[in-house]
Amino acid sequence: MAHLLVTGGAGFIGANFVRRALAADPGGRLTVLDALTYAGNRANLAEVADRIRFVPGDVCDAELVDGLVRDCDVVVHFAAESHVDNSLHDPRPFLRSNVEGTFVLLEAVRRHDRRLHHISTDEVFGSLPLHGSERFTEDSRYDPSSPYSATKAAADMLVRAWVRAYGVRATLSYCANNYGPYQNVEKFLPRQITNVLLGRRPKLYGTGENVREWTHVDDHNDAVLRIVADGRPGETYLIGSGAQWSNRALLELTLSLLGRPVDDYDTVPDRPGHDLRYAVDSGRIRRELGWRPRHPDLPEGLARTIDWYRCNEWWWRPQKDATEARYLAIGR
Numbered sequence: 001m002a003h004l005l006v007t008g009g010a011g012f013i014g015a016n017f018v019r020r021a022l023a024a025d026p027g028g029r030l031t032v033l034d035a036l037t038y039a040g041n042r043a044n045l046a047e048v049a050d051r052i053r054f055v056p057g058d059v060c061d062a063e064l065v066d067g068l069v070r071d072c073d074v075v076v077h078f079a080a081e082s083h084v085d086n087s088l089h090d091p092r093p094f095l096r097s098n099v100e101g102t103f104v105l106l107e108a109v110r111r112h113d114r115r116l117h118h119i120s121t122d123e124v125f126g127s128l129p130l131h132g133s134e135r136f137t138e139d140s141r142y143d144p145s146s147p148y149s150a151t152k153a154a155a156d157m158l159v160r161a162w163v164r165a166y167g168v169r170a171t172l173s174y175c176a177n178n179y180g181p182y183q184n185v186e187k188f189l190p191r192q193i194t195n196v197l198l199g200r201r202p203k204l205y206g207t208g209e210n211v212r213e214w215t216h217v218d219d220h221n222d223a224v225l226r227i228v229a230d231g232r233p234g235e236t237y238l239i240g241s242g243a244q245w246s247n248r249a250l251l252e253l254t255l256s257l258l259g260r261p262v263d264d265y266d267t268v269p270d271r272p273g274h275d276l277r278y279a280v281d282s283g284r285i286r287r288e289l290g291w292r293p294r295h296p297d298l299p300e301g302l303a304r305t306i307d308w309y310r311c312n313e314w315w316w317r318p319q320k321d322a323t324e325a326r327y328l329a330i331g332r
């Protein structure tokens with residue numbers, strides 16, 4: 001079977017991907033390259049540690065990346081700085097990891113003629129009107145609103161150019177918001193779940209009307225596996241479950257699943273440039289690759305995710321206070 005190189009494989013989606021890929025191909029060879037930033041954690045891979053090669057390192061390290069790419073068949077590129085609020089505070093690491101890192105990887109896959117799957121995000125398309133039925137498609141115009149999404153957009157442009165200019169065999173996917181186990185406590189759902197578990201009040205930005213489309217991380221990763229297996233080089237795929245929820249409604253659901261009154265939260269100042277609504281048309285991947293979300297029922301998936309955080313306080317507790325201190329410093 002193909003030897004996979006997974007960048008960012010110690011992060012939330014990457015670590016879930018590694019487990020899923022090994023489950024799909026039990027004898028498969030898999031190497032993880034991860035810089036172990038604040039968002040990367042080797043504990044995320046503990047269950048599969050003896051089945052993978054873990055290389056601590058930076059995707060901007062051209063020499064290291066060249067050797068790893070040469071030795072693999074397919075690269076799946078998750079490594080990135082991923083949090084919008086952090087990017088608003090300090091964009092520089094985003095430019096380095098997201099743009100320069102993708103450039104370094106592209107040069108290596110070009111030199112060694114390796115297949116690349118690049119993980120992008122629906123955030124590159126910006127904001128949809130709050131009230132409406134419009135959805136992002138593969139042809140939507142890029143219109144990023146934050147330093148995070150601008151650097152993801154820049155990375156996508158590099159991938160598209162390397163496909164056209166050099167014939168690099170790359171695919172791209174754009175998934176909507178993910179949720180599930182091992183997500184960093186800085187993100188919306190883990191932040192609110194762990195606040196409630198600690199007896200603290202959740203924090204809702206602005207009016208809470210903003211809408212996101214929530215996809216279980218295993219469904220995202222199943223889609224990535226489908227694309228790696230059968231995606232057409234040069235092609236782009238949007239991934240989303242169709243479960244669109246306002247932040248306020250999702251917070252109320254979270255509170256009720258945790259046995260708290262649904263109004264037991266604080267509102268805090270809004271995020272600057274806060275995108276109003278994301279919604280994706282995932283028709284292409286459903287039609288062409290037969291992908292379907294296996295966890296489309298958000299309340300059910302959220303209840304399981306809450307259980308995971310309840311049972312794994314050892315995993316999230318060490319980061320919680322530092323994360324909340326960062327939020328306090330920016331007034332959110």
Ligand code: NAD
Nearest residue numbers: 008010011012013035036037039040058059080082097178
């Ligand atoms: P994450 O922040 O949890 O994990 C990112 C991982 O990348 C970490 O393990 C980190 O150590 C590693 N990393 C960062 N910079 C690196 C570098 N320079 N070299 C090597 N490793 C580095 O992020 P996530 O939520 O798992 O997101 C993974 C990817 O999926 C990102 O590309 C993100 O843009 C994309 N994405 C995320 C979502 C979501 O809802 N979380 C949705 C769509 C797309």
Ligand code: DAU
Nearest residue numbers: 082083084121123176177186187188191203204205210247
């Ligand atoms: O759409 C895909 C994107 O989803 C990914 O590309 C990003 O990597 C990922 O972080 C996520 O971006 P968002 O900005 O949508 O996710 P976040 O979890 O930061 O916030 C979700 C929504 O909840 C957003 O509208 C802001 C709001 N929010 C967030 C936090 C942390 C709150 O209301 N309160 C909070 O405490």
